[in-house]
Amino acid sequence: MKNTTKHSNWDPRFFAILLITAILLPCSSSLSAARMSQPYERLPLGSPAPDFQLKDVVTGKVVSRNDFKDKQVLVVIFLCRHCPYVQHVKGGLAQLARAYAGKSVAVVGISSNDPDAYPEDAPESLKEMALQEKFTFPVLFDETQQVAKAYTAVCTPDPFVFDSQRRLVYRGQFDDSRPGSNRPVTGKDLRAAIDDVLAGRPVNPDQKPAVGCSIKWRE
Numbered sequence: 235m236k237n238t239t240k241h242s243n244w245d246p247r248f249f250a251i252l253l254i255t256a257i258l259l260p261c262s263s264s265l266s267a268a269r270m271s272q273p274y275e276r277l278p279l280g281s282p283a284p285d286f287q288l289k290d291v292v293t294g295k296v297v298s299r300n301d302f303k304d305k306q307v308l309v310v311i312f313l314c315r316h317c318p319y320v321q322h323v324k325g326g327l328a329q330l331a332r333a334y335a336g337k338s339v340a341v342v343g344i345s346s347n348d349p350d351a352y353p354e355d356a357p358e359s360l361k362e363m364a365l366q367e368k369f370t371f372p373v374l375f376d377e378t379q380q381v382a383k384a385y386t387a388v389c390t391p392d393p394f395v396f397d398s399q400r401r402l403v404y405r406g407q408f409d410d411s412r413p414g415s416n417r418p419v420t421g422k423d424l425r426a427a428i429d430d431v432l433a434g435r436p437v438n439p440d441q442k443p444a445v446g447c448s449i450k451w452r453e
Contacts, residue, residue, distance in 0.1 A: 276405075277386045279439060283308060283400040284384035288344065288374035291361040297372050299400070302340035307431045308396040309341045309424070312387040313373070315363045316347075316354035317447035318413050320390050324367050326408065326419035327391070331371045339428060341371035346382035347390070347450040355450070382449055389446040395427045395437070403431060406441035 277284075287298045302308050311327065313320050331341045343364075349356035357375045364373045376382055385394060395404035404427035411417040423442065430437045 275386065276388075277394075277402055279402050279405075281402045283310070283394075283396045283402065284381065286344070286374070286376075286381045286384075288376055288381060289357075290372040291345075291357040291375050292364050292373065295372075297342070297374055302342070304338075305340040306338035306398045307334075307340065307428055308400060309339065309428065310385065310394045310396070311341070311343050312346060312382060312385070312390055312392040312449070313343050314345050314347045314352070314355040314390045314447070314450075315359050316352050317390045319446035322411065322413045323391060323408050323419050323421070324363070326411075326421045328367045328369055330421045330425065331369065333425075334428065335370060337432060339432070343369070343371055343373040344376050344381060344387075345373065345390075346376035346379045346387065348379075348452045350452075352450050379449075379452060387449060389444060389448050391446050392444045392449075393424050395424070395431065397431050403427060403437040404441060405444070407444045410442070412445065 283299055285299045287296055289295070290297050299308070313324075313327070315321075327341075327343070334341070345355055345360050347355035353359065360373055360375065363369075387394075391408055393405065393408055394402060397403050404424070406427075407423050409417075409420050409422045409424070411419045427437045427441075
């Protein structure tokens with residue numbers, strides 16, 4: 235019997251490109267994908283900081299937003315471990331937290347990814363990363379993903395800056411360095427927003443969206 239099966243012209247390299255594109259999305263682009271399962275609008279500038287009460291993956295202590303009420307600036311960064319974009323800036327995150335340690339700035343990391351689908355983002359793995367990188371800020375685990383939804387976080391890393399009244403003044407990129415870009419990791423965009431709040435200056439509302447891996451929502 236003559237074989238009439240047609241051979242596909244599918245190029246496996248094209249599949250690889252599609253897979254990488256699906257995983258590594260700009261926050262601005264991944265919003266539409268996130269809305270498919272998470273119907274919410276992004277937190278507008280001027281919005282109050284949503285509360286959180288989450289466990290620190292290193293100490294096991296429950297940390298809340300009000301623990302930092304005496305700080306002039308609150309920086310909340312949604313992160314994880316498996317994402318190449320977080321891996322690229324994790325040293326810069328550690329440096330930024332150390333640079334502002336003597337100032338009225340609190341930095342908090344939150345991981346909301348589904349650890350069943352991404353074991354590298356489970357609490358024990360996050361603890362290992364926090365210790366290896368010598369993070370001086372708490373890394374919290376958002377098991378229910380409710381905090382990520384409240385903040386309308388869509389990718390990692392996804393930084394938020396709140397002023398002394400806990401109003402959102404910045405949500406955007408850490409800096410313009412990307413994996414393979416050969417640009418140094420400086421955190422200049424995030425630092426500029428923090429410095430503006432500390433100096434009592436308005437933060438520029440023209441903010442470049444963060445770029446990273448989409449948050450891995452539970453099915």
